[in-house]
Amino acid sequence: MKSWQPNIYLWLAASVVVIINTVVTQPAWAETQLENRDKLSQKAIDSLLQQIDSSALGDRLTKRGYQKIRQLSDLETSITIAQQLLVQLPTPQTIPAPTITQITGVKANPTQKGVEVILQTTQGEKLQLINRSAGNNFVTDIPNTQLSLPSGEGFTFRSEKPLTGIIEITVTNIDANTVRVTVVGEKALPTVELFDDNAGLVFAVASAATATQPPQQLQTPEDQQKPASETPQDEPIELVVTGEQDTYNVPDSSTATKTDTPLRDIPQSIQVVPRQVLEDRKVRSLKEAVETVSGVVDAGTNFGAPSGGRIIRGFVQTGNFRNGYRDTNDSFTLTGIGTIEQVDVLKGPASVLFGAVEPGGIVNVITKQPLSEPYYSLGFEAGNFGYYQPSIDFSGPLNAEKTVLYRFIATYQNSEGFQDSVNSNITTIAPSITLKLGDRTDLNLYYEYTNYNGYPNLSGSWFFSDGSFLPRSLFLGYPDSNLNFIDATTQKFGYTLSHKFSNNWQIRNNLAVATTRTRDGFTSGTNVVDDSFLVGIDTQKREYTIDNYFGQIDLLGKFKTGSISHQLLAGFDFNRNLQTFEALVADPALPDLDIFNPDYNISNPVYIPNYSFDSSTQSYGAYLQDQISILDNLKLLVGGRLDWVSQNVTNSGIDSPEQNDSAFSPRVGLVYQPSKSVSLYTSYSQSFLPTSGFNPDGRAFKPTKGTQYEAGIKTDFLDGKLSTTLAVYQITKTNVTIQNDRDSQIQVGEQRSRGIELDIAGEILPGWKVIGSYAYTDAEVTEDIDISVGNKLLGVPENQASLWTTYEIQKGDLKGLGFGLGLFYVGERAALSDNSVELPNYLRTDAAIFYRRDRFNAAINIRNLFDTDYFSSTYGYTLGLERGAPLTIIGSIRWEL
Numbered sequence: 001m002k003s004w005q006p007n008i009y010l011w012l013a014a015s016v017v018v019i020i021n022t023v024v025t026q027p028a029w030a031e032t033q034l035e036n037r038d039k040l041s042q043k044a045i046d047s048l049l050q051q052i053d054s055s056a057l058g059d060r061l062t063k064r065g066y067q068k069i070r071q072l073s074d075l076e077t078s079i080t081i082a083q084q085l086l087v088q089l090p091t092p093q094t095i096p097a098p099t100i101t102q103i104t105g106v107k108a109n110p111t112q113k114g115v116e117v118i119l120q121t122t123q124g125e126k127l128q129l130i131n132r133s134a135g136n137n138f139v140t141d142i143p144n145t146q147l148s149l150p151s152g153e154g155f156t157f158r159s160e161k162p163l164t165g166i167i168e169i170t171v172t173n174i175d176a177n178t179v180r181v182t183v184v185g186e187k188a189l190p191t192v193e194l195f196d197d198n199a200g201l202v203f204a205v206a207s208a209a210t211a212t213q214p215p216q217q218l219q220t221p222e223d224q225q226k227p228a229s230e231t232p233q234d235e236p237i238e239l240v241v242t243g244e245q246d247t248y249n250v251p252d253s254s255t256a257t258k259t260d261t262p263l264r265d266i267p268q269s270i271q272v273v274p275r276q277v278l279e280d281r282k283v284r285s286l287k288e289a290v291e292t293v294s295g296v297v298d299a300g301t302n303f304g305a306p307s308g309g310r311i312i313r314g315f316v317q318t319g320n321f322r323n324g325y326r327d328t329n330d331s332f333t334l335t336g337i338g339t340i341e342q343v344d345v346l347k348g349p350a351s352v353l354f355g356a357v358e359p360g361g362i363v364n365v366i367t368k369q370p371l372s373e374p375y376y377s378l379g380f381e382a383g384n385f386g387y388y389q390p391s392i393d394f395s396g397p398l399n400a401e402k403t404v405l406y407r408f409i410a411t412y413q414n415s416e417g418f419q420d421s422v423n424s425n426i427t428t429i430a431p432s433i434t435l436k437l438g439d440r441t442d443l444n445l446y447y448e449y450t451n452y453n454g455y456p457n458l459s460g461s462w463f464f465s466d467g468s469f470l471p472r473s474l475f476l477g478y479p480d481s482n483l484n485f486i487d488a489t490t491q492k493f494g495y496t497l498s499h500k501f502s503n504n505w506q507i508r509n510n511l512a513v514a515t516t517r518t519r520d521g522f523t524s525g526t527n528v529v530d531d532s533f534l535v536g537i538d539t540q541k542r543e544y545t546i547d548n549y550f551g552q553i554d555l556l557g558k559f560k561t562g563s564i565s566h567q568l569l570a571g572f573d574f575n576r577n578l579q580t581f582e583a584l585v586a587d588p589a590l591p592d593l594d595i596f597n598p599d600y601n602i603s604n605p606v607y608i609p610n611y612s613f614d615s616s617t618q619s620y621g622a623y624l625q626d627q628i629s630i631l632d633n634l635k636l637l638v639g640g641r642l643d644w645v646s647q648n649v650t651n652s653g654i655d656s657p658e659q660n661d662s663a664f665s666p667r668v669g670l671v672y673q674p675s676k677s678v679s680l681y682t683s684y685s686q687s688f689l690p691t692s693g694f695n696p697d698g699r700a701f702k703p704t705k706g707t708q709y710e711a712g713i714k715t716d717f718l719d720g721k722l723s724t725t726l727a728v729y730q731i732t733k734t735n736v737t738i739q740n741d742r743d744s745q746i747q748v749g750e751q752r753s754r755g756i757e758l759d760i761a762g763e764i765l766p767g768w769k770v771i772g773s774y775a776y777t778d779a780e781v782t783e784d785i786d787i788s789v790g791n792k793l794l795g796v797p798e799n800q801a802s803l804w805t806t807y808e809i810q811k812g813d814l815k816g817l818g819f820g821l822g823l824f825y826v827g828e829r830a831a832l833s834d835n836s837v838e839l840p841n842y843l844r845t846d847a848a849i850f851y852r853r854d855r856f857n858a859a860i861n862i863r864n865l866f867d868t869d870y871f872s873s874t875y876g877y878t879l880g881l882e883r884g885a886p887l888t889i890i891g892s893i894r895w896e897l
Contacts, residue, residue: 099126099144100144100145100146100177100373101121101123101126101127101144101145101146102121102123102145102146102148103119103120103121103145103146103147103148103171103179103200104120104121104148104149105120105149106118106119106120106147106157106171107120108157108159108162108169108719108720109719110719111204113204113206114163114204114205114206115159115162115163115169115204115205116202116203116204116205117157117159117169117171117181117202117203117205118200118201118202118203119142119171119179119181119200119201119202119203120200121145121200121201122200126144127142127145127201128142128143128144129141129142129194130142130143133189136184136185136186136187136188136189136190137182137183137184137185137189138181138182138183138184138185138189138190138192139180139181139182139183140180140181141174141178141179141180141181142178142179142180142181142201143177143178144177144178145177145178145179146173146176146177146179146373147171147172147173147179148373154173154371154372154373156170156171156172156173157169157170157171157172158170158171158172158252160262161632161676162205162676163205165185165186165187165188165190166183166184166185166186166190166205167184167185167186168182168183168184169181169182169183169184169205170182173372175402176372176373176397176402181203183203183205190205190206191205191206192204192205192206193206247274247276247721247762247763247769248274248276248277248761248762248763248769248770248771249720249721249722249723249761249762249763250263250272250274250342250761251263251264251720251723253266253270253272253344254324255270255321255324255344255346255362255364256268256270256346257353257569257625257627257637258324258353258554258556258569258571258625259556259567259569259627261627263714263723263725264671264673264679264714264716264723265627265635265671265679266637266669266671266681267635267637267669267670267671267681267682267683267710268346268347268348268669268681268683268685268710269346269347269348269710269712269725269727269729269757269759270344270345270346270347271293271294271344271345271347271725271759271761271773272342272343272344272345272761273289273290273292273293273342273343273344273345273771274342275340275341275342276769277292277771277804278337278340278342278343280804280806280820280848280850280859281804281820281822281846281848281861282381282848282859282861282890282892283337284306284337284413285301285306285308285337286306286307286308286320286335286337286340286343286363286365287301287308287310289337289340289343290310290343290345290363291802291824292771292772292773292802292804293345293759293773293802294757294758294759294773294774294775294800294802295312295313295314295347295360295361295755295757295773295775295777295800296310296311296312296345296361297310297311297795297796297797297800297826297829297873298310298311298872298873298882299311299316299317299318299331299795299873300331300459300872300873300874300875300882301331301459301873301882302331302332302486302488302518303456303457303458303459303486303520303522304417304424304456304457305332305334305452305456305486305488306334306335306336306337306426306450306452307331307332307333307334307335307488308331309331310363311360311795311796312345312347312358312360312361312362312363313347313348313359313360313361313729313731313753313755313777313779314360314731314751314753314755314777314779314793314796315358315359315360315706315731315733315751315753315779315793316358316360316795317357317358317360317361317362317363318330318331319331319333320333320335320362320363320364320365321354321362321363321364321365322364322365322367322492322512323364323365323366323367323496323510324364325510325512325550325552325573326354326355326512326548326550326573326575327365327492327512327514327548327550328514328516328546328548329356329546329548329575329577329617330516330546330579332488332516332518332544332546333490333514333516333546333548334426334450334451334452334488334489334490334516335365335450335490336409336411336426336428336430336448336450338391338393338409338411338428338430339367339368339409339428339430339448340365340366340367340368341366341367341368341369342366343363343364343365343366344363344364344365344366345361345362345363345364346361346362346364347360347361347710347727347729347757348360348361348683348685348708348710348729348731349665349667349685349686349687349706349707349708349731350362350685350687351641351643351663351665351685351686351687351688351706352623352625352639352640352641352665352666352667352685352686353623353625353639353641355573355575355619355621355641355643356619356643356645356688356689356690356703357687357689358687358689358706359687359706359707359708359731359733360706360731360753367430367432367446368393368395368407368409369407369432369434369444370395370396370405370406370407370432370433370434370444371395371396371405371407372396372397372402372405373396373397374395374396374397374897375393375394375395375396375896375897376392376393376394376395376896376897377391377392377393377394377894377895377896377897378391378392378894378895378897379391379392379393379892379893379894379895380892380893380894381890381891381892382890382891382892383888383889383890383891384887384888384889385415385416385417385418385888386414386415386416386423387413387414387415387416387888387890388413388414389411389412389413389414390411390412391409391410391411391412392408392409392410392411393407393408393409394406394407394408394409395407395408398433402436403435403436403437404433404434404435404436405433405434405436406431406432406433406434407430407431407432407433408430408431408432409428409429409430409431410428410429410430411426411427411428412425412426412427412428413425413426413427417456417457418457418472418473418885418886419457419458419472419473419474419475420473420474420475420479421455421475421479422454422455422456422457422475423454423455424452424453424454424455424456424457424486425452425453425454426450426451426452427449427450427451428448428449428450429448429449430446430447430448430449431446431447432444432445432446432447433445433446440499440500440501441497441498441499441500442497442498443495443496443497444495444496444497445494445495446492446493446494446495447491447492447493448490448491448492448493449489449490449491450489450490450491451487451488451489451490452486452487452488452489453485453486453487453488454485454486455481455484455485456484456485456486458475458476458477458484458522458524458525459524459873459875459880459881459882459883460476460477460524460525460526460535460879460880460881461474461476461871461879461881461882461883462528462878462879462881463840463871463881467840469869470595472869472883472886474595476524476525476535476593476595476879477522477523477524477525477537477593478523478537478539478590478593478600478602479600480523480600480604482521482604483521483522483523483539483604483605484521484522484523485519485520485521486518486519486520486521487518487519487520488516488517488518488519488520489516489517489518490514490515490516491514491515492512492513492514492515493513494510494511494512494513495510495511496508496509496510497509497510504557504558504559505555505556505557505558506555506556506557507553507554507555507556508552508553508554508555508556509551509552509553510551510552511549511550511551512548512549512550512551513547513548513549513550514546514547514548515545515546515547515548516545516546516547517545518542518543518544518545519541519542519543520541520542521540521541521542522538522539522540523537523538523539523590524537524538524879525537525538525593525595525879526538526877526878526879527877527878527879528878528879529592533594533595533596533597534592534593534594534595535592535593535595535879536589536592537589537590537591537592537593539585539586539589539590539605540583540584540585540586540610541583541584541607542581542582542583542584543581543582544579544580544581544582545578545579545580546577546578546579547577547578547579548575548576548577548578549574549575549576549577550573550574550575550576551573551574551575552571552572552573552574553571553572553573554569554570554571554572555568555569555570555571556568556569564628564629564630565628565629566626566627566628566629567626567627568624568625568626568627569623569624569625569626569627569639570623570624570625571622571623572620572621572622572623573620573621573623574619574620574621575617575618575619575621576616576617576618576619577615577616577617577618578615578616579613579614579615580612580613580614581611581612581613581614582609582611582612582613583609583610583611583612584607584608584609584610585607585608585610586605586606586607587605587606587607587608588605589605590602590605611652612650612651612652612653613649613650613651613652614649614650615647615648615649615650615692616647616648616649617645617646617647617690618645618646618647619643619644619645619646619690620643620644621641621642621643621644622641622642623639623640623641623642624639624640624641625637625638625639625640625667626638626639633672633673633674634670634671634672634673635670635671635673636668636669636670636671637667637668637669637670637671637683638667638668639666639667639668640664640665640666640667641664641665641666642662642663642664642665643662643663643664643665643688644660644661644662645659645660645661645662645663645690645703646658646659646660646661647659647661647690647692649692656692656693656694657694657700659690659692659700659701661690661700661702661703663688663703663705664686665685665686665687665688666684666685666686667683667684667685667686668683668684668685669681669682669683669684669685670682670683676716677715677716677717677720678713678714678715678716679713679714679715680712680713681710681711681712681713681714682709682710682711682712683708683709683710683711684707684708684709684710685707685708685710686705686706686707686708687705687706687708688703688704688705688706689703689704689706690703691703691704691735691737691747693737693745695744695745695746695747696744696746701735701737701747702735702747703735704733704734704735704736705733705734705735706731706732706733706734707731707732707734708729708730708731708732709729709730710727710728710729710730711727711728711729712725712726712727712728713725713726714726717762718762718763718764721762721763721764722760722761722762722763722764722770723760723761723762724758724759724760725757725758725759725760726756726757726758727756727757727758728755728756728757729753729754729755729757730752730753730754731752731753731754732750732751732752732782733750733751733752733753734750735747735749736748736749736750736751736783736784737749738784738785738786738787739786746785748783748784748785749781749783749784750781750782750783750784751779751780751781751782751793752779752780752782753777753778753779753780753793753796754777754778754779755775755776755777755778755779756775756776757773757774757775757776758773758774758775759772759773760772760773766810767807767808767809767810767818768805768806768807769805769806769807770803770804770805770806771803771804771805772801772802772803772804772805773800773801773802774799774800774801775799775800775801776798776799777796777797777798777799777800778798779792779793779796780792780793781793787833787834788834788835791830791833791834791835792829792830792835793830794829794830794831794832794833794874794876795829795830795831795839795873795874795876796829796830797826797827797828797829797841798827798828799825799827799841800825800826800827801823801824801825802822802823802824802825803821803822803823803824804820804821804822804823804846805820805821805822806818806819806820806821806848806850807819808850808852815853816851816852816853817849817850817851818848818849818850818851818852819847819848819849819850820846820847820848820849820850820861821845821846821847821848822844822845822846822847822848823843823844823845823846824843824844824845824846825841825842825843825844826841826842826870827841828840828841829874830874831871831874831876831881832874832876832877832878833876839871839874839881840870840871842868842870842871842884843868844863844864844868844870844884845864845865845866845868846861846862846863846864846865847861847862847865848860848861848862855895855896855897856893856894856895856896857892857893857894857895857896858891858892858893858894859891859892860889860890860891860892861889861890861891861892862887862888862889862890863885863887863888863889863890864884864885864886864887864888865887866887867886867887868884869883869884869886870883870884871883871884872884
């Protein structure tokens, strides 16, 4: 504890040296003093000082080892008089310019009488407080401070219902240089005491029993001498904190409900991969980012591009969402990993808010936003296979008032790949601006450019009946840059606008545009010829474009009906997706390739038109959702959405009739919380996805429909630092199209996925963080006329598990040195839809060593430490397997200013 010397300036500062008792009202005599402050005599001032000096301090904190510090007041009256006295003090001749004190974290711990909230800072003695309490709200402002993570990014702390009689505790930046602490009492003004500790500034919040007592009076010496046994004692209470943003455990997300909701209040499994995990693992693509989430496996990429699909709970999900709105509908649109702040994976049907999606779930990317304080990051990474990547990330205000904020992110990545004759590069440029158009209105404008080009990896690979694999470095095609190339560019731009009518009602609007232009060519193996070492070669050149336009407007409001609280969301969105595709094929075809004795001496082929495709899909959706708090520990989520979809498709110049569909997607869920650390939930939800095409009798295909039943338990441990989710579910997908004969399909198929998932994330001990998962998935065909009922769905492992953990030394000369270890297991999967071939299971080991000190970061990350040879995904045909990368080492350094 710090040692404090009593003096009048320290007393007047009302900072880390005072105890604030806020269960008071301002008596009439204080108003009289205020009106006659100029007439106060020195004797009166001395008397007031003596009264305040004689006030008793908290016995509890003295027993716990806190240093007693001077008390500013026991009553709000005293705060007022202190402010009067401060006015009368002489003004120093020179006033130093204020500096901003950084509060790098907020923690909350249960105590015998309530809870203590610790504002972590090494400069606690510099803090001053301004009391703004009113009604049932204890409010204090701390000027010249900011909540700021080591990265420079701001954060907000919130704990809901930590005590009986306390509705909420929040700590937030209210402007560019002020932090506000708010404790909201349910029926009375809470009791809050203030202490200084080595960890920072400590707010001790008393239990509801104390908070509901009559206003306290100034204690006399006789009162202070009463034995402790005459003072009512409170029972220990349990605390759940929802707010720390600098750890592996993120307690809130807006993905599942489009409102900022604690994960424990959501009746559906949702997993968040925060930026800290992405940084510690040094992930290079979105598919790597979700490897720590249960029930999610790779569904392949487009020649190694930063795009692709994922299998979630047994069903392939292509396309992503960005900041809660639709970004893409396909697996070809590029996503730059350097712009991502965190990744949310919402499990199960999500059509109630997001429209047309597969029933397994969605991936929502949360991007980095402009910051109100200057932030500059310079980074460089380098590794084997010719990999290197410089990057910059700049942010801050553009004017003195900090109403115009910017962020500029740029990266360039080059890699030769692990296959022979391969090289590629990725360029990302992403500027964004936030305009504060008033106290209640914010506008964010963004642009993101990503280009992927080069001589890319080919996915073609296979293994022999004895279990041996083709050489991992083998380029299964003709290595000619005129035949094998890719040049893909995605541009994303748009805005988000929000306006608050009041503290309870706001309107939001956004527009998002994503355009992708791709040219590629390839000579790829398609099949093994006569069980020999000869492979047939598919030779194509393609051009395709994808334009996605999305707009949304919604209204969000909070209100009560009696004792029941509601959070209502009503919205409307529009999506238009345009795609064109044209393929040329070599004529005549290139000769078969002997993979162990290749002859690359061939003439450049002549290409002729082979196939073209044009589609236009337009959808409108209206949705309504209500989050209802029936009781403090009983919450109901009810929502529904109605979609209208129209499609126009042209195949190789042949127009198909326009398809018009509509679908209703409901969701209902219930959360019961028997304690502050446990949430039991159950839910029912549906999804839909339009299907283009027609039955043999001319009837248009109906949208596929997904129906899920889910139940689970979410539990917090270690005072909310560690969280787990255990979920059990069943999803049934109907109206699946299946092959009827060589030239037609029919829509009679059904697929079902059932499983159990466990996810864990957080901090076990100071410096020891962990994120891990396990999934058991039974995904199979339940109705079909071509594939046997009971066949496993393509590429879905029955068992999957992951663990990533780091430990960082907290004290001493080695402080900042840390280590990381990752284990990733994927079980056997069907390589072909008829289940005739299974991909073998694999266990990949990753590792890391890093050092962080102040604003400097350095690390060495090893992916696939033991050089395990494995298949990461399957496309469902012979030689349609994607190989996992061998041992990969990345060294990185980063400076943050």
